[in-house]
Amino acid sequence: MLDCRLDEEHEELRRTVAKFARDVVAPAIAEHYENHTFPYELVREMGRLGLFGLPFPEEYGGMGGGYPALCVALEELARVDSSVAITLEAGVSLGAMPVFRFGTEEQRRRWLPRLCAGQALAAFGLTEPGGGSDAGATRTTARYDVTADEWVLDGTKCFITNAGTDITSLITVTAVTGTAPDGSKEISTILVPADTPGLTVGRPYSKVGWSASDTRELSFTGCRVPGANLLGQRGRGYAQFLSILDEGRIAIAALATGLAQGCVDESVRYASEREAFGRPIAANQAIAFKIADMQTRTHLARLAWRDAAGRMSRGEPFKQAAAIAKLYSSEAAVDNARQATQIHGGYGFMNEYPVARFWRDSKILEIGEGTSEIQRILIARSLGLPQPG
Template sequence: MSDFLATENLPDEYQQLVKSVRDFARTVVAPVSAKHDAEHSFPYEVVAGMAEMGLFGLPFPEEFGGMGGDYFALCLALEELGKVDQSVAITLEAGVSLGAMPIFRFGTDEQKKTWLPRLLSGQALGAFGLTEPDCGSDASGTKTTAKLDGDEWVINGAKEFITNSGTDITEIVTVAAVTDTDASGNKSISTIIVPTDTPGFTAGPAYNKVGWNASDTHPLSFSDVRVPRENLLGDKGRGYANFLRILDEGRIAIAALAVGVAQGCVDESVKYANERVAFGRTIGTNQAVSFKIARMQARAYAARTAYYDAAALMLAGKPFKTQASIAKMVSSEAAMDNARDATQIHGGNGFMNDYPVSRHYRDSKILEVGEGTTEVQLMLIARSLGL
């Protein structure tokens, strides 16, 4: 069922990756998912397992300690993890796309040499501080400031909803901050690497969330945080523009994760419908149930096709911004719709945390919000049509 979209037709290296991550998800991740979800605890042992497999280094060159793969390989891994545990999947996605990728894309040779080996090995995690209490989708409203004082940046401000920002192995947060404001009030936003042991940096108490309970998410504060001038990531004033590129790539990864959720809900529903007996027969023999599952499979298939296409364009060096938005939107909606339908198929059991679909139901809503809301994706798609 999980191979409905011709996974077997992928090159051997992709097939082997899918199989290894699928086995890891089923044998290592799944047995502890409910426990970490209930306890709101970060799955350090699972992250260590992913690190040992090289998953944090998948799309990076070997010269920096990566696995020499590509972004599609990361997406395939995220899909398999997403079927079982979204918290684990988003920990990998954010660690790669938001933690390591900005340094790989825009860092100096020295920054890459300093930070990438540990980030790509999974021994350390990085985070990206963009969202603020009064600034969500409108990143141009950033209020956090960074001012030069001699050879140091002095950073003041606050961030919220920052993934991977407060774990025991989090070592850096890349911060988007206003470094200049012109006479018209236009802000120049830059990004600066802040080690988490820097005085004045504080990760607040973890959020009490609806879902993704095993994912690490904190508010951050910066009070006269001083870091060296050379911690500027990329050109001064290009931080926002550079991060938009990172977001475009990340939306493909989130789409892959969401496809995993959509497919996982199908798989669980097929299993349940073939086992659950009501009125003397398995409920899967009823068209009301079988047709619902058929629609769920169609959603997963269509969403997978969308992210495959966006990833192919990206790897070919072609424009993919619109396709990434389409993939992110349809995949996140497929995940939410399939989670709702899977819960309905499970009946009262679907409302119990003993069943994976209940966790998917709670977890999936954020997929329509994070890394660009559905409304932002619609805006970008409409804009590409000249509207």
């Protein structure tokens, strides 16, 4: 029988992160969001709480909590703010996790302790201009210079989270390193320290949402790193990032669930206090039913990501469950944000109200780490349906 309840340890973590989000994040984030500034002080506090080390073993400076612990924290953070949540999600599941999953012992011990402590951030250099959902269309190249024992990178990556902060230390980059036996591109993963000559970090994007997170373009021009910076087996980069994205979709689903729950929280509060025609607007069935539908979507989204996380933790196949969770929760977040804004009326369009942030932050959840269309393709493929030619 499916049991998606949290155990005592995860429930204690949930309460701790929820209190941090309410007491520390909520009072500070609006100013960062409005000014498009990165919340370094909040990241430091998350590091002190051990949030960046949640899924990693203690021997690397982690908390030993496993992937579900990360997802619990992401949901509670996103319930208050998504910029802070995506900084954690990208730093852990996309930045540090490839090093843990595929790195050598030397690479793990070099990079993971500071990443787990939140003293440094890592980024995942995958998406390229013109590539979009076709990650296999990678054009960035990494040529191996035998004489110097170095990889030489050339190319451009876009929409990279945590790429240009003052504490960014590492970029994990997918690049074409040759031609596979079947004639396709041989894609490998290379670790590029953030201070490497030849790596140029672009200006922060002007974004619709996630305004307090760091997202930039990266370009590589004759960027040289040691040969030992190959992550995992040469030619396995494509398979590596597909597995990282499968895991990351559970994390994004948890984040989206948090945003959806935040919309419910704010709508209940506002509808109970706001009066029209002599009574709280929550007394109107039209408003009450909207909020009931919002909570229903949130509940189902939570069940979906916890189911996927449970399958992953037990070593069971979870690819389909992760795609379902990501698809449903991201669309639930968008629907809830729209309804929460409607319930708030004109105030929902004012940036000082959290639902305005939720509305701006929700749409990217249907795009990042695999669009809704890609999730539907993955689900259909898992059912054995014929694939389009």
